[in-house]
Amino acid sequence: MPAMGLHHAENACCALALGGALGHDAARAAPALLAYAPGAGRGAAAQIAVDGGTALLIDESYNAAPPAMRAALPGPGAAARRPPHRGAGHDMRELGTFSAALHAGLAPEAGRADLVFCCGPEMARLFALLPAAKRGAHAADSAALAPMVREALRPGDVVLVKGALGSRMALVVRAPTESST
Structure with missing residues (x-):
């Protein structure tokens, strides 16, 4: 499949x-x-041009419920099966009083990625729990995060972009193919 x-x-x-x-x-x-x-925002994967090579971009920008986040993040042993992995994620929404714990609880899975980029105030909790070497960048929103992710991409990377439709993570999905000028 x-x-x-x-x-x-x-x-x-x-x-x-x-x-x-x-x-x-x-x-x-x-x-x-x-x-x-898989459709746009639901796991569609595309090769994108990066610095004379290519990277694989996985678009999971439609749903960011806690189970969806865990399913998309690299599982145990993933590093042995794939090239370097970048992850970009936005706040999960409508979690009420459980929000802080659910965001922080993603740290073990997110920490399996080589580099993590986050945006939104709730994802700041997750970002702070990651080892310093795993922290790509944190931004207030997806528009601010998009150029940071684009600049960090290298040939051979696999980048997962995850967020809810309302978080506008599609901006991060489009950023690597847009001109930086």
């Missing part, structure tokens, strides 16, 4: 299991997953 992230595979397995439970042949349905392509 041409999609990155365990969450895509889990969803596909659930769909095949449900189809099987309803009497459909999962073995016949499975090859259709080869044609699956």
